[in-house]
């Protein structure tokens with residue numbers, strides 16, 4: 001008999017906290033509670049760690065008093081998988097003189113069981129009141145690994161006593177607070193995701209403070225190893241060495257995991273494999289999975305498959321060989337019971353010879369000619385800003401197949417016998433489940449059902465959080481070389497459509513080398529028209545030609561590069577086939593003129609280098625190429641044009 005038993009431990013990490021010097025790298029704001037009204041023209045909207053000083057310090061008896069940072073309680077689908085590593089160097093000490101952490105870990109990792117739970121939205125709450133100092137919200141949020149991933153979505157809050165808390169790995173576009181805003185303890189600030197260096201959906205909560213601009217973690221947990229006062233208002237009990245617990249279990253067939261029982265990616269389990277309604281007695285092998293917890297090295301885990309009459313069909317066992325707060329195990333034994341007993345079979349799971357769980361599955365005499373479809377488990381279609389369609393090969397194994405889509409959104413179709421096509425979504429929601437039923441000649445018994453999930457990561461976490469998003473494309477003349485652009489931050493503003501065009505909201509974002517960015521506007525409303533305008537530190541302020549309207553739950557797209565008429569007053573410059581925002585307004589007075597040219601000239605004469613406002617082409621040297629841009633636009637009297 002061929003079996004596979006695999007046990008994999010959960011790993012969770014977080015990026016280090018070194019602050020990049022590059023101004024365009026991330027979006028930061030320094031603000032304090034007493035002057036939190038954001039100034040939209042300020043170019044110093046930048047988080048500078050040097051101005052964050054140690055005010056409370058690690059021994060301050062005041063300090064923050066954290067509430068549990070999630071809406072759900074610890075026993076409601078959440079697992080603490082790592083505490084803070086309080087020991088410098090190569091060893092691990094958690095606050096309780098144990099090792100429930102990994103080396104160098106500065107926070108507390110609170111994990112969801114799987115991505116289907118993430119799709120149900122686990123709210124993160126401000127553990128302590130304070131000012132929002134930093135938000136990042138646009139990165140992909142379903143990572144299952146540590147390499148080649150975008151940065152984490154995160155929030156940094158500064159508390160009244162001068163201490164700080166980071167909330168890491170949030171779901172894309174789920175941040176519900178705004179830079180500079182003062183949030184009260186208990187307010188929902190975002191949703192749990194798996195953005196950044198993260199293997200599972202989890203919140204990395206990290207307390208600390210700055211000393212001369214350098215981040216210092218502060219373990220909020222008090223115990224046998226960390227004697228500092230607890231920073232929790234009501235510290236949860238230590239979860240290291242907890243008793244064995246079977247969190248979840250299930251049954252799957254070959255088709256649900258893509259047809260290869262011997263090579264199942266762990267990401268399939270993290271997506272949580274769907275359980276079939278019925279298992280054919282002719283399945284060659286079937287699979288069982290467990291999600292378990294416990295510090296129980298040397299203890300036995302036993303699987304038993306029992307027929308509907310209770311008799312033992314097959315069993316196996318293994319021994320736990322390390323600690324785990326969270327681990328997956330699966331077993332894929334030979335099945336093929338043919339015309340044996342039908343009805344409610346079940347798998348029993350025993351820990352140390354004590355039954356811990358039982359999972360029933362319905363076995364029926366489905367014919368061996370039953371059709372099969374082979375997508376991957378819990379296949380997720382993902383839409384990003386530039387990929388608006390996806391296809392999936394259903395791959396029937398029989399001729400004369402008929403397909404039926406159940407509960408599918410309008411833009412999902414089976415375009416021929418085996419290709420399921422997902423075109424541009426029009427659902428307003430982030431996730432959506434539907435089924436494909438394949439049958440031979442429409443037979444009710446000769447059929448197979450697959451479940452699919454659409455995940456549209458460009459969508460806000462729900463239709464009701466009030467944030468509207470703008471997918472914007474623009475090129476900055478100086479930084480665009482005809483094929484790509486030197487990345488930089490721009491400020492995207494929304495203004496009312498009528499004079500005096502009051503400011504409604506703004507977002508400072510990094511615009512990528514392909515000219516794209518995503519701006520989020522918590523203060524804007526769907527169904528209302530706004531002017532969109534762009535500011536950049538040495539470019540001409542540029543307004544969109546006409547007002548634009550956001551629709552509930554949908555991102556709005558606007559592209560300045562396709563025609564000069566995209567800008568108010570046709571105020572764009574053609575360069576390399578693309579329409580660009582004029583560069584050269586170094587002093588931001590709304591015109592490129594001799595003043596700007598002389599500023600560039602002056603910096604050339606003293607050989608200025610680096611990220612300077614007079615460096616129009618972004619090559620970190622102020623030189624003749626910058627002078628040429630400013631000269632040309634000054635000669636042509638380039639000025640801001642606005643309603």
Ligand SMILES: [Zn+2]
Nearest residue numbers: 013014109204
């Ligand atoms: Zn962590």
